[in-house]
Amino acid sequence: MTSVTAPTHARDSWSRARRYRHSLWLLTSRDLRVRYSTSFLGYLWSVLDPLAMSAIYFFVFTIVFERQVGFHPYIVFLIGGLLPWMWLSGAVSDSTRAFIKEARLIRSTKVPPTIWVARLTLAKGIEFLASLPVLALFAIFAGATLGWEALLFPLGIVLQAALVLGIGLIVAPLTMFFRDLERAVKLILRFAFYATPIVYGLHDLPPQLQIVGSFNPMAGILSIYRSAFFPEALDWTAVGISAGMTVLVLVVGVLVFRRSIRAVLKEV
16 A cells, blocks of 8 residues: 555655646746836846946945945946845845735636745846846956856855745735835835945954844855855855845745735735
8 A cells, every 4th residue: 555655645746846837937937028028128127227226336436435345346246246136126026016916817826826926036036147147248347257156156046046035925925914015125125235235245344243244144145146256255154144044034934924825815
């Protein structure tokens, strides 16, 4: 009896996993097609925003003020922080409307509810990956040297994907009950931008604040990304703290989502 049911159970689990991946990819690709099919510039919109912000901060910190933060070339340092931030802020902001925007489709389909959040993480993650050639071009023109630390890039991607998904699993269901949370999240993201070492590095903080700053999960993740061009930016203490905080956020997100999803589906 055992020899028959065990393989069957394994096949059922594998089949569910395949269906989940298939549904996730279908919804993600649909989102990307809808976003760019009616746009003349298409893909360029995914990089124009961070490039515009990079130009502004580059002007402020190198022309208006004498730069005392980050590493040289500063434009590569800036873009290396802004591109990951656009992934997080875009996915978290969209997560506040994950169930509200797709209410009709959610009512008419039977897909695992987590897909409605995971697709946003994946879509913005794909946009992030698509923007990396821009970072590479700026690095080439600015004379930045690529080091072996670039091999750690996938680690940063995995940690950030888990972090973004965890935050989305918290924000998406709670917004259904507290509609003001959508605006509150936008304000929190504005504050979080300056509390995250994007225009500056973690090492630029006073020594007594560096450990505190490391508890921002993005601090260690950004140090991983930037270490590809700036090895001295890699802070393993910050990476370890970021990994722990990311796991905590993801666990909390899963618990919040499981406890609230039934009520959410009744509200849709």
